[in-house]
Amino acid sequence: MEKTFLMVKPDGVQRQLIGEIVSRFERKGLQLVGAKLMQISEELAEQHYGEHKGKPFFTELVEFITSGPVFAMVWQGENAIEICRQMMGKTNPKEALPGTIRGDFGMFVGKNVIHGSDSPESAEREIQLFFKEEELLTYDRHINTWIY
């Protein structure tokens, strides 16, 4: 089963959108297997966004992502990476369609509410960067045994 790393960015946490965002992925049918509210260090931010080092927005990006708590999550499901990227919408909220998270809640590319892994390779890398193995759980939903 495919896993992806998602993170409500500091703007989303400040705006109290954690519940709304978690709810969307739950209702879609993905399974939450790990989550934590955390403060990202400068070192972790630079590792996480390593691919953007040297770009004009890099310093601003690291400053922003370390500016307050983020809500880090791992979600699981068939095609989870692509499905979550679709649900997030385009990087620039100006281009993100209504119905997507960035389309519904974002205004600026530098404050676009959510991060999500963009490939199987980045998902694996980012999950390892943010979570210890024992922080990710495996569990059944018991739907057929105690929900009528």
Ligand code: RTP
């Ligand atoms: P993310 O990594 O945060 O999920 O976003 P993404 O894949 O959709 O976009 P990516 O190209 O990886 O860019 C990472 C984040 O950098 C900020 N950015 N600012 N000022 C700019 O032109 C600019 N371009 C990118 C955005 O916050 C973007 O999410």
Ligand code: MG
């Ligand atoms: Mg990215």
